[in-house]
Amino acid sequence: MSYLPNVLFALLLIGGVGFFVRNVKKLSRNISLGKDIDRSDRIADRWKHMAAIALGQSKMVRRPIAGLLHIIVYIGFIIINIEVLEIIIDGLFGTHRIFAFAGGFYNFLIGSFEILAFLVLLSVIIFWIRRMVLKLPRFWSKEMTSWPKNDALNILYFEVVLMGLFLLMNAADYGLQQMGAIHYVQAGSFPVSQFIASWLPENELTLFYIERGAWWLHIIGILIFLNYLYYSKHLHILLAFPNTFYANLEPQGRFDNLASVTKEVKLMMDPDADPYAVPEEGEEDEVGKFGASDVTDLSWVQLMNAYTCTECGRCSSVCPANQTGKELSPRAIMMKTRDRLEEVGRFIDKEGEVAFREKGDGKSLLDTISEAELWACTSCNACVTECPVSIDPLSIIMDMRRYLVMEQSAAPQELNLMMTNVENNGAPWQYSQMDRLNWKDE
Amino acid sequence: MVIPTMAEKMAEGKTPEVLFWVGCAGSFDDRAKKITKAFAKILIEANVDFAVLGTEESCTGDPAKRAGNEFLFQMQAVTNIEVLNAYEVKKIVTTCPHCFNTLKNEYPELGGTYEVMHHTEFLKSLLDEGRISIEGGKYAGKRITFHDPCYLGRANGIYEAPRDLIRKLEIELVEMKRCKSKGLCCGAGGAQMFKDAEKGDKEIFIERTEEALETKPEFIATGCPFCNTMMTDGVKNKEKEKNIKVMDIAELVAGAKDL
Ligand code: SF4
Numbered sequence: 001m002s003y004l005p006n007v008l009f010a011l012l013l014i015g016g017v018g019f020f021v022r023n024v025k026k027l028s029r030n031i032s033l034g035k036d037i038d039r040s041d042r043i044a045d046r047w048k049h050m051a052a053i054a055l056g057q058s059k060m061v062r063r064p065i066a067g068l069l070h071i072i073v074y075i076g077f078i079i080i081n082i083e084v085l086e087i088i089i090d091g092l093f094g095t096h097r098i099f100a101f102a103g104g105f106y107n108f109l110i111g112s113f114e115i116l117a118f119l120v121l122l123s124v125i126i127f128w129i130r131r132m133v134l135k136l137p138r139f140w141s142k143e144m145t146s147w148p149k150n151d152a153l154n155i156l157y158f159e160v161v162l163m164g165l166f167l168l169m170n171a172a173d174y175g176l177q178q179m180g181a182i183h184y185v186q187a188g189s190f191p192v193s194q195f196i197a198s199w200l201p202e203n204e205l206t207l208f209y210i211e212r213g214a215w216w217l218h219i220i221g222i223l224i225f226l227n228y229l230y231y232s233k234h235l236h237i238l239l240a241f242p243n244t245f246y247a248n249l250e251p252q253g254r255f256d257n258l259a260s261v262t263k264e265v266k267l268m269m270d271p272d273a274d275p276y277a278v279p280e281e282g283e284e285d286e287v288g289k290f291g292a293s294d295v296t297d298l299s300w301v302q303l304m305n306a307y308t309c310t311e312c313g314r315c316s317s318v319c320p321a322n323q324t325g326k327e328l329s330p331r332a333i334m335m336k337t338r339d340r341l342e343e344v345g346r347f348i349d350k351e352g353e354v355a356f357r358e359k360g361d362g363k364s365l366l367d368t369i370s371e372a373e374l375w376a377c378t379s380c381n382a383c384v385t386e387c388p389v390s391i392d393p394l395s396i397i398m399d400m401r402r403y404l405v406m407e408q409s410a411a412p413q414e415l416n417l418m419m420t421n422v423e424n425n426g427a428p429w430q431y432s433q434m435d436r437l438n439w440k441d442e
Numbered sequence: 443m444v445i446p447t448m449a450e451k452m453a454e455g456k457t458p459e460v461l462f463w464v465g466c467a468g469s470f471d472d473r474a475k476k477i478t479k480a481f482a483k484i485l486i487e488a489n490v491d492f493a494v495l496g497t498e499e500s501c502t503g504d505p506a507k508r509a510g511n512e513f514l515f516q517m518q519a520v521t522n523i524e525v526l527n528a529y530e531v532k533k534i535v536t537t538c539p540h541c542f543n544t545l546k547n548e549y550p551e552l553g554g555t556y557e558v559m560h561h562t563e564f565l566k567s568l569l570d571e572g573r574i575s576i577e578g579g580k581y582a583g584k585r586i587t588f589h590d591p592c593y594l595g596r597a598n599g600i601y602e603a604p605r606d607l608i609r610k611l612e613i614e615l616v617e618m619k620r621c622k623s624k625g626l627c628c629g630a631g632g633a634q635m636f637k638d639a640e641k642g643d644k645e646i647f648i649e650r651t652e653e654a655l656e657t658k659p660e661f662i663a664t665g666c667p668f669c670n671t672m673m674t675d676g677v678k679n680k681e682k683e684k685n686i687k688v689m690d691i692a693e694l695v696a697g698a699k700d701l
């Protein structure tokens with residue numbers, strides 16, 4: 001009978017982690033629907049990039065206030081995980097504060113967790129005020145419909161509850177330690193929760209129930225939070241790491257040269273090439289589609305980008321098109337890509353991947369991302385520079401433009417004119433190439 | 443002005459030190475031609491052994507690529523690379539950040555690898571090597587703000603070369619609220635130059651010009667023919683063209699030297 005809590009705890013843990021693993025599998029399956037792209041070069045630079053941007057949060061401080069608050073919450077999150085390790089061991093083996101043997105160091109740890117928990121609470125409240133009272137425009141633009149808005153708030157409330165439970169648990173524990181209750185070893189230092197303790201009743205049994213209640217709710221809350229991630233923009237706490245690792249490290253101005261096009265162009269330019277040549281063994285004989293109209297035409301890095309996007313809107317707030325009221329919002333591009341990918345994922349769950357590859361589900365990314373959005377982009381790279389987790393919305397915009405132009409011939413009329421000029425005169429305007437040097441005599 | 447072409451140089455059996463890639467705007471746009479000439483004058487003054495392609499130059503393909511037409515871009519690129527490689531070009535300088543970016547970053551994979559410099563970088567290197575001297579000439583002490591071209595700045599991380607030249611000219615540089623990596627696009631990039639803007643509340647070039655005007659400048663400087671056009675239009679739109687001039691860095695350098 002006395003093992004009941006341990007067993008219950010084990011079941012809870014297995015259930016929570018199991019469900020999370022299931023979601024991670026789905027996540028990685030969806031990401032791998034993307035096209036292959038080689039990001040295995042420059043490994044040392046990649047580690048550095050990840051260390052600076054994901055671990056070191058270097059991009060966050062481009063906005064100093066939000067950056068500082070975020071760093072507090074981030075450190076709080078990492079450190080609280082050490083606490084979770086102790087909770088798991090205690091839960092499984094019925095021990096209490098198993099790491100207490102570390103003595104002074106343990107006291108220091110618990111003390112700093114408490115201070116961090118308190119700072120996190122403060123930060124979260126300021127975050128909430130920025131969203132709900134100050135109504136920072138980037139949190140209220142039109143793509144921030146009910147779910148994105150609620151998602152962000154849910155996370156904030158979650159943090160408040162988790163931190164609150166943590167402090168309450170410590171407060172009751174502190175009270176019990178003072179009373180010398182059995183099982184409650186004298187350990188830890190409680191710079192914040194000792195104040196809460198003074199509000200709690202001085203009855204040992206009540207304190208025991210409060211401590212146990214808070215302890216259980218805390219770990220249950222963590223497990224729920226873990227599983228909430230997959231459905232939330234909060235996935236960035238995990239994906240920021242691979243996402244920065246596999247980020248594009250080339251100069252931002254450099255766009256990829258579509259290899260399939262290079263092949264065709266070489267054929268066209270090479271007088272000796274035999275256009276009817278049988279493709280060599282192993283070589284794709286069909287060229288495939290140029291550009292992207294759906295998520296499966298994007299690379300897995302672009303799809304991972306979509307899951308990593310934390311909808312902070314920093315990209316859109318610096319986007320010249322967005323700022324001047326055009327329909328384009330790079331954040332919306334990422335959100336729509338993710339939503340579409342989820343939709344495809346659900347279809348595949350039901351009908352299988354083969355069915356999707358063969359006939360699709362009758363929808364595409366172009367149903368939600370409009371041509372007006374795509375054509376408003378100046379390719380200025382402001383969104384790419386600004387994104388704190390190295391997401392590249394511009395690359396998706398460019399791939400979709402490629403589809404519009406090369407597969408659908410659907411460029412705006414003026415651009416067609418420009419392209420005809422380039423083709424015929426070697427300049428975007430209608431001037432003769434023979435006049436190129438006239439400037440020197442004018 | 444005597445501007446040697448690669449073909450003439452080759453006929454004399456010479457390979458010039460650097461190819462001046464003029465670009466479409468620099469060849470045909472009336473405003474941009476002035477930048478081209480200013481830069482050419484500095485090259486001549488500094489005794490730089492250079493040549494242009496002249497009628498053999500063609501669009502790099504940048505606007506086509508950014509409009510999504512990868513085919514047209516690569517056709518242009520391959521043709522240009524053939525010409526450049528036939529002349530054994532090693533080093534290219536250009537006054538257009540779009541040409542600069544394309545030649546530098548997108549041509550190598552297609553078989554065209556060159557040392558490519560933007561003219562502000564090149565002028566800076568001439569200065570460092572002592573091949574030209576720059577002192578605050580007639581612009582010394584004037585108030586100026588510099589608009590970072592996206593394809594020079596964020597796209598390639600070049601923020602300081604133009605600013606160094608401005609400082610050398612002893613012009614008082616006042617930065618806009620959004621500058622360097624936070625700079626705001628002029629609105630012409632990504633092939634927008636060649637089409638009407640999408641529907642919105644405002645034109646991007648107006649927004650950027652307003653920001654430049656907030657610094658109360660006598661000059662707005664830039665390093666891109668497209669930015670130049672956009673900012674010039676913006677200043678006209680605000681009816682400030684009498685008091686505020688939009689100038690390329692090359693024009694400032696040439697002007698200070700009375701070339
Ligand atoms: S690259 Fe396009 S989407 Fe990104 S900020 Fe510039 S205009 Fe906006």
Ligand code: SF4
Pocket residue numbers: 308309310311312313314315316330331334386387388389391393
């Ligand atoms: S793409 Fe980056 S900057 Fe834009 S909303 Fe997503 S995380 Fe934020």
